[in-house]
Amino acid sequence: MLKLTQNDFFNGETSDLFTAEVAEKTRQFHQQIEAYQPTPLVSLEQLAARLGVKAILVKDESYRFGLNAFKVLGGSYALGKQLAEHLNVDISEIDMKTVAAKLSAPLVFATATAGNHGTGVAWAAREMGQKAVVYMPKGSSQASVTRIQNLGAECIVTDCNYDDTVRIANQTATENGWMLVQDTAWEGYDKIPTWISQGYMTMAVEAQEQVEAMGLKPTHLMLQAGVGAMAGGILGYFADKVGANNFKTIIAEPAKADCIYNSGIKGEMVAVTGELNSIMAGLACGEPNPVTWPILKQCSSFFASVEDQVTATGMRILGNPLAGDTKVVSGESGALNLGLLYMLASREEYSEYRTQLGLDQDSVIMLFSTEGDTNPDRYRQIVWEGMHSTAK
Numbered sequence: 001m002l003k004l005t006q007n008d009f010f011n012g013e014t015s016d017l018f019t020a021e022v023a024e025k026t027r028q029f030h031q032q033i034e035a036y037q038p039t040p041l042v043s044l045e046q047l048a049a050r051l052g053v054k055a056i057l058v059k060d061e062s063y064r065f066g067l068n069a070f071k072v073l074g075g076s077y078a079l080g081k082q083l084a085e086h087l088n089v090d091i092s093e094i095d096m097k098t099v100a101a102k103l104s105a106p107l108v109f110a111t112a113t114a115g116n117h118g119t120g121v122a123w124a125a126r127e128m129g130q131k132a133v134v135y136m137p138k139g140s141s142q143a144s145v146t147r148i149q150n151l152g153a154e155c156i157v158t159d160c161n162y163d164d165t166v167r168i169a170n171q172t173a174t175e176n177g178w179m180l181v182q183d184t185a186w187e188g189y190d191k192i193p194t195w196i197s198q199g200y201m202t203m204a205v206e207a208q209e210q211v212e213a214m215g216l217k218p219t220h221l222m223l224q225a226g227v228g229a230m231a232g233g234i235l236g237y238f239a240d241k242v243g244a245n246n247f248k249t250i251i252a253e254p255a256k257a258d259c260i261y262n263s264g265i266k267g268e269m270v271a272v273t274g275e276l277n278s279i280m281a282g283l284a285c286g287e288p289n290p291v292t293w294p295i296l297k298q299c300s301s302f303f304a305s306v307e308d309q310v311t312a313t314g315m316r317i318l319g320n321p322l323a324g325d326t327k328v329v330s331g332e333s334g335a336l337n338l339g340l341l342y343m344l345a346s347r348e349e350y351s352e353y354r355t356q357l358g359l360d361q362d363s364v365i366m367l368f369s370t371e372g373d374t375n376p377d378r379y380r381q382i383v384w385e386g387m388h389s390t391a392k
């Protein structure tokens with residue numbers, strides 16, 4: 001149901017791209033957005049007691065700008081940086097409500113998405129008075145398509161997987177002179193993916209302030225990965241802020257799209273191919289992001305490859321908490337690490353992994369629930385009807 005491997009290439013070296021100073025600048029951009037509010041860091045005290053750890057802290061991104069997911073942080077910051085560059089001004093001079101008046105005509109931003117990233121780009125484009133064209137891989141939920149369309153963007157579902165959909169978006173943007181806003185990188189395309197990952201660091205700044213206010217220091221950081229854009233940005237911040245040797249990081253991803261896991265074993269980027277079928281649509285990516293791969297390689301402690309049943313369990317636990325704990329509505333890509341933590345801490349067959357990770361009564365574990373019920377029908381199928389059960 002899950003595999004865990006130690007990162008033999010850990011050296012603790014940080015990245016100049018992902019520092020506490022950069023993170024503060026990204027948060028300053030987000031703070032000027034009218035609807036900005038830090039999302040909650042929820043302490044699940046009763047669950048922590050049951051699993052035998054000191055604290056379980058969940059950053060609940062379902063509250064982010066009313067969009068039910070974190071991705072808007074990267075999309076909005078990247079659009080802001082692109083518009084600043086286009087106008088030859090600093091990002092600090094970009095006001096989302098007035099920037100359109102500085103342009104003779106709206107710009108068109110294109111992207112490929114499994115759902116949440118495209119929602120964020122569409123929202124940011126609308127807020128800045130620009131246009132967006134969003135491509136989605138086959139099998140994408142109608143709920144995601146409708147949500148993007150309702151934000152004023154054109155949404156096109158392709159007949160291929162995520163990685164090939166990225167190639168279609170890139171080719172079409174090039175042919176039409178549009179600006180591509182993609183959260184993965186390749187040779188010759190790394191500036192915008194870097195901005196997107198930096199945008200995600202606002203979550204990390206908030207979480208660090210919130211955990212300090214609780215008087216706690218995380219011993220374990222659990223991050224989910226698709227291409228690794230979010231995981232790299234968040235890990236980069238904490239490695240720079242407190243030192244990568246002062247906590248253990250687990251990077252988890254779907255077993256059907258475990259490119260980071262396989263890259264971690266080999267010590268270099270490895271792509272996985274095929275249908276990449278997983279209920280964790282936002283993480284079903286087969287090619288690592290070369291911008292964030294170095295920080296994952298250098299500062300991650302462990303990599304995990306996890307079956308869909310594990311994240312489904314996480315969704316049910318978060319949505320139906322123990323008495324006294326706060327309910328967290330978490331979608332398929334958001335609940336992965338809570339499900340993973342539960343399996344590691346409660347199942348005897350994973351006791352060796354538990355020892356490797358040092359999970360004990362002194363452990364303070366921080367997780368990021370990166371989305372709410374962005375696919376409401378499937379959320380109910382999983383949480384209400386027991387789809388993808390771990391029952392033996």
